[in-house]
Amino acid sequence: MFTRRQALLGAAAATVLAGALPRLASAAPATEAEIAALPRQKVTLVAPPFVHEHEQIATSGPKVVEFTMPIVEKKVVIDDEGTEFQAMTFNGSMPGPMMVVHEGDYVELTLINPETNTMPHNIDFHAATGGLGGGALTLINPGEQVKLRFKATRTGTFVYHCAPEGAMIPWHVVSGMSGTIMILPRDGLKNEKGEALRYDKVFYIGENDFYVPKDEDGNYKTYESHGESYADTVEVMRGLVPTHVVFNGAKGALTGDHAMKSKVGETVLIVHSQANRDTRPHLIGGHGDYVWEEGKFANPPAKDLETWFIRGGSAGAALYTFLQPGVYAYVNHNLIEAVELGATAHFVVDGEWNDDLMKQVEAPGPIPVN
């Protein structure tokens, strides 16, 4: 028999345990009435590398943050040679847009699969708990929409991706269906000593590996529809050698005229995701001042990194204050992937050159003869 004493002991044990657990995970579930009473905020998503406006430090209590994303199946060009690719996208961009909320907020997403699409899709949030990250509750056919709510209980940068079922999962992911959500601590980012860190700008870079089939002559093949491209594409995928490794959906999407802009003294947060494959971001001529390699803000950031490692299926975050002007290449430091396959972006940084940090003491010239 369950006595009153046992019940009290149980309650005491639960209290001790609750103290050791993360606050939100141990909190009693909120009722629908409590959630309904929370303030609501509607966010309009923007295409990467840009990120919608948000507070770094929450100025109010938890809220329900509303997002809407249509799924867009479309043909896109992914390199300078005009290679056509049957893309599947969240919100029309590769990667899908970055969402930002605070710990303790509720994410409420309306996912729309327009009638013009040909396939079922869903969304698996690595930040969410249960139901295949929401994948089990969001599978929708063309012509349908669904609304999912989940509580943001863990801070960090987390991948989301389409995960319909079986062989469709990797195909939809390497067709472009992934993105990132950033869940900030309510009191903002911190260094290893618990001191506040803040950014002037945030950029979101999504890396994609593409597997485009070639014909007998070695030219990339084009297809009329996604369905038609499927069998050939799976064959290339099984070789595990991508034909393209790109940032933001195409070779050159973030270089030249599309370079990201900053200036000396500005602190930039660079969020980098890869939903399928490992990668290793590196800022040539710069560093990662503070890097959350695994992207989880409950862990102290690593400092002064030269290159960081993003595990396939995750998103990491690096904070850097630019100290010199110029054009910085930001690459996947598998340099074959960076240069040959497309994984290069540029930062154009304005400002004053610092001779103390670097100076060409003597210009190139002939070797003197003694």
Ligand SMILES: [Cu+2]
């Ligand atoms: Cu999909």
